[in-house]
Amino acid sequence: MASQPVIHTHGLVKVYAMGANQVKALRGVDLTVAPGEFVAVMGASGSGKSTLMNILGCLDVPTEGTYDLDGERVNGLGRNALADIRNRKIGFVFQGFNLLSRTSAVENVELPLLYDRSGKHLESRRLALRALDRVGLSDRGHHMPNELSGGQQQRVAIARALVTEPALLLADEPTGNLDTRTSVEVLSLFQQLNDQGITIVLVTHERDISTYTKRIVELRDGKVIRDVPVADRRQASDDVKDLDAAGEVV
Amino acid sequence: MRALVLIKVAWQSILKNTMRTLLTMLGIIIGVGAVIVMVAVGQGAQARINQQIQNLGTNMIVLTAGASNQGGVNQGAASFNRLTVENVDTLRRESTLLAGISPVIFAPGQVIGGAGNWRTHVNGVSTDYPVIRDWGLSSGSFFDANDLRTLRKVAVIGQTVATALFPDADPIGQEIQIRNVPFKIIGVLAPKGQTAGGEDQDDVILAPYTTVKDRLAGRQFIPQILASTSRPEDIAPAQAEIKAIMREAHRLATWEADDFTVRNQTDLAETAESTTKVMTMLLAAIASISLLVGGIGIMNIMLVSVTERTREIGIRLSIGAHGSDVMTQFLVESTVMSLLGGAIGILAGFAGARILGHFTGWNTVVSVPTVFLALAFSASVGIFFGFYPARKASALNPIDALRYE
Numbered sequence: 001m002a003s004q005p006v007i008h009t010h011g012l013v014k015v016y017a018m019g020a021n022q023v024k025a026l027r028g029v030d031l032t033v034a035p036g037e038f039v040a041v042m043g044a045s046g047s048g049k050s051t052l053m054n055i056l057g058c059l060d061v062p063t064e065g066t067y068d069l070d071g072e073r074v075n076g077l078g079r080n081a082l083a084d085i086r087n088r089k090i091g092f093v094f095q096g097f098n099l100l101s102r103t104s105a106v107e108n109v110e111l112p113l114l115y116d117r118s119g120k121h122l123e124s125r126r127l128a129l130r131a132l133d134r135v136g137l138s139d140r141g142h143h144m145p146n147e148l149s150g151g152q153q154q155r156v157a158i159a160r161a162l163v164t165e166p167a168l169l170l171a172d173e174p175t176g177n178l179d180t181r182t183s184v185e186v187l188s189l190f191q192q193l194n195d196q197g198i199t200i201v202l203v204t205h206e207r208d209i210s211t212y213t214k215r216i217v218e219l220r221d222g223k224v225i226r227d228v229p230v231a232d233r234r235q236a237s238d239d240v241k242d243l244d245a246a247g248e249v250v
Numbered sequence: 251m252r253a254l255v256l257i258k259v260a261w262q263s264i265l266k267n268t269m270r271t272l273l274t275m276l277g278i279i280i281g282v283g284a285v286i287v288m289v290a291v292g293q294g295a296q297a298r299i300n301q302q303i304q305n306l307g308t309n310m311i312v313l314t315a316g317a318s319n320q321g322g323v324n325q326g327a328a329s330f331n332r333l334t335v336e337n338v339d340t341l342r343r344e345s346t347l348l349a350g351i352s353p354v355i356f357a358p359g360q361v362i363g364g365a366g367n368w369r370t371h372v373n374g375v376s377t378d379y380p381v382i383r384d385w386g387l388s389s390g391s392f393f394d395a396n397d398l399r400t401l402r403k404v405a406v407i408g409q410t411v412a413t414a415l416f417p418d419a420d421p422i423g424q425e426i427q428i429r430n431v432p433f434k435i436i437g438v439l440a441p442k443g444q445t446a447g448g449e450d451q452d453d454v455i456l457a458p459y460t461t462v463k464d465r466l467a468g469r470q471f472i473p474q475i476l477a478s479t480s481r482p483e484d485i486a487p488a489q490a491e492i493k494a495i496m497r498e499a500h501r502l503a504t505w506e507a508d509d510f511t512v513r514n515q516t517d518l519a520e521t522a523e524s525t526t527k528v529m530t531m532l533l534a535a536i537a538s539i540s541l542l543v544g545g546i547g548i549m550n551i552m553l554v555s556v557t558e559r560t561r562e563i564g565i566r567l568s569i570g571a572h573g574s575d576v577m578t579q580f581l582v583e584s585t586v587m588s589l590l591g592g593a594i595g596i597l598a599g600f601a602g603a604r605i606l607g608h609f610t611g612w613n614t615v616v617s618v619p620t621v622f623l624a625l626a627f628s629a630s631v632g633i634f635f636g637f638y639p640a641r642k643a644s645a646l647n648p649i650d651a652l653r654y655e
Contacts, residue, residue: 059568059649080572087570098565098652102266114255115570121255160569 004071006168006199007033007056013064014051014222025051026062027222033168033201038194040210040230041203043219050172052219053203057090057170058082070167087115091161095173097153099145105156106132106141112164120164131159135189151182158189162198169193171202175209181243187212188236212236256575260582271587274551277544278591278631279598282624284537286599287606289620292530294603294613299522302444303515309349309482310382311489312513313475313496332509333472335463337499338376341477344495347488349480350378353459356473357466361455363426364415370408372428372455374462375476382478390422390437398458403465406437408452426455431465433457485514538627544591545631552584552639563643564651577644584636585629592628596621 014026025048033039043049054060055067058074061082067074070089077085086092091112099108106128113124120127132138135155145153154174161169171190175183191212194200202213210216211234218226264271315333338353345351355374360367379385380392393404405426412421421435433455442451459472479488489512496510556563563576603614 054649057568080574083567083570083572086568092568094652098561098568100562100565103262107262111566112569114259115566115572115575 005032005034006070007031007201008068009065011065012052012055012062012067014055015063025222028065029224031217031224033199035199036197038190038200038214039202040213040216041201041219042205042207042210042216044205047219048222049203049219053170053172056201057092058085084117087112088164089167091164091166091169093154093157093161093169093171093174095176097157099153099156101145104142104144105137105148108145108156109160109163111160116164127163131163134162135159150178151185154178154186155189167199169198169200171200173204174202181240183209184236184239184243188240191236256578257582260579260586263579264583264586270551274548274587275591275594277547278541278588278628279595281537281541281544282592282595282628283598283602284540285534285624286596286616286620287602288533288537289530290599290603290614290616291606291612292526292533293615293617294607296523296526296530297615298613299526303518303522309479309485310515311477311485311492313477313492314511315471315473316509316511332500333475335472337496338475340499341492341495345488345491347479347484347491348477350381351475351477352376352379352382353472354474354476355459355462355467357462359429359466361411361415361426361428364419364421364424365417366415368411368414370411370453370455372457372462372466374459374467375456376459379456379476382476385442386440387437388440392437393458398460401461401464402458403431403433403461404436404457405433406439406456407435408439408454409441410450410453411455412438428455429466489514541627541631545588545635548584548588548632549635549639552580552636553642556580556639556643560646560651560654563646564648564654567646567648568652573644577640580640580643581633581636584640585632588628588632589625592625595628596624
C-alpha cells in the first residue's frame with residue numbers, strides 16, 4: 001500500500017480548440033509521484049505546466065490519457081465527483097493566496113470543511129485551529145486577510161490546504177507574490193510539512209525555488225524533457241538565518 | 251444539515267456587505283411598505299363602510315314593494331306599491347322571530363319653526379323604529395302606541411334639524427309646521443352620522459306613521475317596511491318567514507313571483523364590500539409594481555455581485571463546492587435579503603399606515619393575512635429574481651473564475 005503512487009498519469013494529452021486552430025498544450029505526459037515526494041514542475045510560459053497543474057488538480061480533464069490520483073481513476077468523472085475529489089484529496093495553494101476577503105483567517109481555513117460531505121463540518125472550527133497551529137498562526141485566527149502580511153496570508157492558505165488532510169498539496173507559484181525572505185520562509189514551511197510526510201507538487205518558473213524541492217520535472221512544449229532528483233538540496237530554514245544575518249549587516 | 255451550513259455561509263456573506271445589503275433591500279422595503287399601506291387604506295375604508303352599514307340598525311331586514319327584477323322578470327307597475335299597513339299588522343301578528351317591525355312612509359317637505367325653515371325628510375314610523383335602527387334619543391322621549399292610535403301630531407327630530415331650526419333653544423315642547431300641519435316636538439334623536447353613501451341620517455323628522463299617512467302623505471300604500479330580529483342567526487329564517495306571510499297576504503299563486511323584496515344588511519354590506527374590494531385590489535396592484543421593481547433591483551445587485559465575486563466563487567468551486575452549493579448560497583442570499591427587506595417593509599408599512607391615518611383622518615387597517623401575504627410575496631421575489639444570477643454563478647468554470655481579475 002505504501003508504494004501506491006499519489007499521482008500516476010499515462011499519456012496525458014490536452015488539446016484546446018482556439019477558433020479554427022487546435023493548440024496542443026500537453027503531448028503525452030507520463031508522471032508518477034510517490035508518497036512523500038516534493039516535486040517542482042518547471043517550465044517557461046507556454047510549456048504546458050499550467051495545463052498539467054489544472055489536470056493534476058482535477059480542475060480540468062485531459063483530452064486523452066489516464067490519471068490516477070491516490071489510487072483512484074480520475075478521468076471520466078463528472079463535475080460534482082471532481083469537486084468531491086478536490087475537496088478530499090487535494091489542497092491548493094495559489095500564487096495570489098485566494099483568501100476570501102472580509103473573512104477571518106480561521107473562517108477561511110474552515111471553508112473546505114463546509115463542503116465536506118462526510119460530516120467534518122461539525123468540528124470544522126477545531127480542525128481549522130489545528131491547521132493554523134501547524135503553520136504557526138494559531139494566534140492570528142480572528143484576523144482578516146488584509147490585516148495579515150503576504151507571508152502570513154500564504155500560510156493561512158496553506159493551512160486551508162492542509163485542513164482536509166489531503167493526499168496531495170498542489171502549489172501554483174506559491175511565492176510569486178512574495179519577497180525573497182518571505183518566499184524562503186514559505187518554502188521552509190513546505191519543507192517542514194514534507195518532512196512530516198506530505199506529498200507536495202509545486203509549480204514554478206524560478207530555478208531558485210526548485211532547488212528546495214527533492215525532484216525537478218521540466219516541461220517544454222507539452223512534454224517532459226527533464227526529470228531529475230535535486231542534487232544539492234537547500235534547506236530553507238538555514239537560508240532564512242543567512243538572510244537575517246545579511247540583513248543585519250546592511 | 252448541509253442546508254444549514256449553506257444558510258450560514260449566505261448569512262455571513264450578507265453581513266459582510268452591510269451597505270450593499272441595505273441598498274438591495276431598500277427596493278423590497280419600499281415595495282412591501284407600499285403594499286401594506288395601500289391595502290391598509292383599502293381595508294380601512296371597507297371596515298368603515300361595514301361599520302356604517304352596521305350603524306343602520308341591528309339585525310335589520312328591509313322589505314320593499316316590487317320585485318327587484320329577479321331572474322330578469324320585471325314585475326311591472328301592476329305589482330308596485332302593494333305594501334300596506336295591514337301587511338305590517340299581519341306580519342306583527344303572525345311572525346314568531348321578529349323583535350320589531352315598522353313601516354316607513356316618506357314625506358319630504360318644508361318645515362317651519364324656531365329660527366326659520368328647513369327642507370328635510372319626514373318619515374312616518376312605528377314605535378319599534380328606534381329598536382330596529384338601534385337609534386337612541388339625546389333628549390325627550392319617543393312617541394308611544396297611544397300616540398300612534400290617536401294620530402297625534404308629535405315629532406322626534408334629528409340632530410341636523412335641531413341645529414338648523416333651534417340653534418340656541420331647547421327644541422323639546424316647541425311647535426313646528428310640516429307642510430302647514432303643526433307638530434309638537436317631543437324628542438331629539440342621538441347623532442347617527444352619514445350613511446355609506448354620504449347621506450346625512452340626522453337630517454330627518456320622525457312622526458307616527460298613522461299621522462303621516464293621514465295628514466301628510468295621503469296614500470294607502472307604504473314604500474318600505476323595516477323589521478329586526480333579536481339575534482343575528484334569526485335573520486335568514488325571519489326573512490323566509492316574512493316571505494311566506496307576505497305571499498299569503500298578497501294571495502300569490504305558487505307559480506307567481508314575489509311582488510316584494512326582502513333584503514338584509516348583509517346584502518347591502520356585500521354590495522358595498524365588493525366596491526371597496528375592487529378599490530383595495532387596485533391599490534394593491536399599483537403598489538405591487540413597486541415590489542416588482544424592488545425584485546428587479548435584487549436581481550441587478552445579485553448579477554453585479556456574481557461578477558464581483560467571481561474569484562470567491564472560483565475559490566469555493568476549487569476547494570470542493572458543487573455547483574448546486576454555490577447556487578444554493580446565492581439563492582439563500584437573495585431570499586434572505588428580500589425576506590429581511592419584507593420584514594422591515596412590513597414595519598415601515600405599519601408606521602406609514604398610522605402616519606397616513608393620523609394626517610388624513612382615514613381609517614387604516616393592517617390585517618394579519620396581508621402581512622403574511624407580503625412576506626410570502628417578498629420571499630418568492632427573492633427566489634424568482636435570485637434564480638438567474640445564482641445559476642450563472644454555479645455554472646462558472648473554476649479555472650476561469652480563479653483567474654478572473
